[in-house]
Amino acid sequence: MKNIVGKDRMTMQECVDFFGFSRQKIGRLIAKSKLKKLVPPFPFIDLTGSDKRHVYYFDKEAVSSWVEANSMG
DSSP: OEEETTEEEBOHHHHHHHHOOOHHHHHHHHHHHHTTOSSSOOOOEEOOOOSSOOOEEBOHHHHHHHHHHHHOO
């Protein structure tokens, strides 16, 4: 976990380990969210400000809520 603005955020690897999604699956969810093709959007934070390499962080509670909402169907 990394502390960002006073809140603990998960790194990509921690999100993979905790939720069992692959990096590729998370990448696809982020891409669809950026293109506004996923409702509700996948909760992520991109702090890089660059077009080359992105470093994403995730709020554990927000991702848990997102998974719960999408699994209810």
